[in-house]
Amino acid sequence: MSGASSKWRGSATVSWTRGSWGAGLGGYYTGRYTDTGATTTATTWDSLGNPGYIKPVATNGTTVYRYYVEDSVSYNAYLSYRFSSQNRWVNDTRMRFGVNNVLDEKPPLSSDSRGYDAALYNTMARGRTFSLQLTKKL
Secondary structure, eight states: OOOOOOSOEEEEEEEEEETTEEEEEEEEEEOOEEEEEEEEOHHHHHHTTOOTTEEEEEETTEEEEEEEEOOEEEEEEEEEEEEOOSOTTTTTEEEEEEEESTTOOOOOOOSSTTSSOHHHHHHHHTOSEEEEEEEEOO
């Protein structure tokens, strides 16, 4: 099982409304970290030519060599419309179309049995997904 200890995580959302229309875009950042479940020795690291995807990490007075998981960014977006006609069937009805993981980013590789750290990248692992939501005030 991988050990995620990303020091930095963040998100930002921008939304817009004009009349009956609305839209939004959210960005989600997970910083780089070393995978505690993917450790090797100095000998192996040296024999591989000291690759950048393995980083020496000082822990408890010794140095261990761990897989280095790069940082990642994913985006979600939506577009909404609010019906406000006098027709009682659609009055105060909102329709919202959403896209999660807009750019269809794949989660970074890790030592977890799924190949990615599910605690950090579960949504991203599903790939691009779409939703349609209808809401009516009664």
